[in-house]
Amino acid sequence: xxxxxxxxxxxxxxxxxxxxxxTRASEELYLTQPTVSMQMxxxxxxxxxxxxEQVGKKVLLTEDGRELAQATREIFAILxxxxxxxxxxxxxxxGKLKLMAITTASYFAPRLLGExxxxxxxxDVSLRVTNKxxxxxxxxxxxxxxxxxxxxxxxxxxxxxxxxxxxIVVLAAPGHPLAKEKHIPLARLAQEPWVMREAGSxxxxxxxxxxxxxxxxxxxxxELGSNEAIKQAIxxxxxxxxxxxHALTLHQPGQFAVLDAEAFPIQRHWYAAYPAGRQISVVxxxxxxxxxxxxxxxxCSPGGGAACCGEGCGK
Ligand code: PGA
Numbered sequence: 001x002x003x004x005x006x007x008x009x010x011x012x013x014x015x016x017x018x019x020x021x022x023t024r025a026s027e028e029l030y031l032t033q034p035t036v037s038m039q040m041x042x043x044x045x046x047x048x049x050x051x052x053e054q055v056g057k058k059v060l061l062t063e064d065g066r067e068l069a070q071a072t073r074e075i076f077a078i079l080x081x082x083x084x085x086x087x088x089x090x091x092x093x094x095g096k097l098k099l100m101a102i103t104t105a106s107y108f109a110p111r112l113l114g115e116x117x118x119x120x121x122x123x124d125v126s127l128r129v130t131n132k133x134x135x136x137x138x139x140x141x142x143x144x145x146x147x148x149x150x151x152x153x154x155x156x157x158x159x160x161x162x163x164x165x166x167x168i169v170v171l172a173a174p175g176h177p178l179a180k181e182k183h184i185p186l187a188r189l190a191q192e193p194w195v196m197r198e199a200g201s202x203x204x205x206x207x208x209x210x211x212x213x214x215x216x217x218x219x220x221x222x223e224l225g226s227n228e229a230i231k232q233a234i235x236x237x238x239x240x241x242x243x244x245x246h247a248l249t250l251h252q253p254g255q256f257a258v259l260d261a262e263a264f265p266i267q268r269h270w271y272a273a274y275p276a277g278r279q280i281s282v283v284x285x286x287x288x289x290x291x292x293x294x295x296x297x298x299x300c301s302p303g304g305g306a307a308c309c310g311e312g313c314g315k
C-alpha cells in the first residue's frame with residue numbers, strides 16, 4: 001500500500017475521518033464530491049478493505065479505517081514538525097527582531113542583544129529605549145516583537161516572562177554619614193533628602209510603595225528623568241536615592257556607597273513581554289530563550305560586586 005497511496009488520498013481520508021462527512025471534507029479541501037469519492041475508492045482498493053461505513057448521514061470509520069486515521073495523523077505530525085524546524089532555521093538565518101526597552105533596561109539590553117546578534121549575524125536587530133508611556137503605546141499598537149520592562153503593565157494584557165532579578169539598592173556618596181551604618185531603619189532614610197526619578201518610573205513606584213507600606217513618605221528634593229542624572233546628583237552630595245543595581249553596572253567598586261538599609265534591596269524582576277494576542281516570531285522566541293539562558297550570567301554584578309548590592313543582590 002505504501003507504494004501506491006498518495007498524500008492527496010491521505011489528506012482527503014484524514015478530513016473525512018475528522019469531519020465524519022464526505023460533503024464537509026470536500027468543502028474543506030475545495031474539491032468536488034466526485035473527486036473525493038473517487039480518491040476514497042482508490043485508497044480503499046489499495047488497502048483492500050473498507051475504511052468507512054455510512055450510518056445514516058454519518059460516515060463512520062471501520063477498524064481498519066481507525067488504524068489508518070491514526071497512522072495518517074502521525075505522518076502529518078512528523079511532516080509538520082519537519083516544516084516547522086526548516087522554517088525555524090530559515091527564520092534564524094534571516095529575520096528581524098524589534099525590541100523596546102524601558103529606560104533602566106538600557107543597562108543590560110544592548111549587551112544581550114549584541115550577543116544574540118553575534119550568534120545570528122543574518123538577523124536585523126533594533127532596540128528602542130524609552131519611557132513607560134511610549135512602551136505602552138507601542139504595545140497597544142503591536143509595533144515591536146518584545147518589550148523589556150520592570151513590571152508587566154496593568155493596562156494591556158500581556159504574556160510576561162521574568163528574565164532576571166532587578167534588585168533596587170539605596171545609594172549615597174561614598175563619604176555619606178550613613179555609609180558606615182548597619183540596618184538603617186526606613187524611618188531614618190525617610191528623613192534624608194532624596195533624589196528621585198520622574199513620576200511614572202517603575203523604580204520610583206517601587207520605592208514609594210515600600211515606604212508607604214510602612215506609613216512613611218519621602219519628599220524628593222530633586223526630581224530627575226534619568227538614572228545617570230541621579231547618580232551625578234548623588235555624587236554632588238544633593239541627596240540619596242535608590243536605583244536598580246543594574247544602573248551601577250559599569251561603575252568602579254566604591255564609587256557609590258550602597259547603604260545597608262532595612263527592607264533593601266527591593267527584590268524586583270525584569271520581564272520580557274509581548275501583547276497576549278500576538279503570535280511571536282521565530283526570532284523573538286529564540287531571543288526569549290536566549291535571555292533565559294543568559295539570566296544567571298546577567299545577575300547584577302556592578303562595580304562593587306555582591307558587596308555593592310548588599311545581601312540578596314542578584315540572587
Ligand atoms: P524605570 O524602570 O524606573 O526606568 O521605569 C523600569 C522599572 O523598573 O519598572
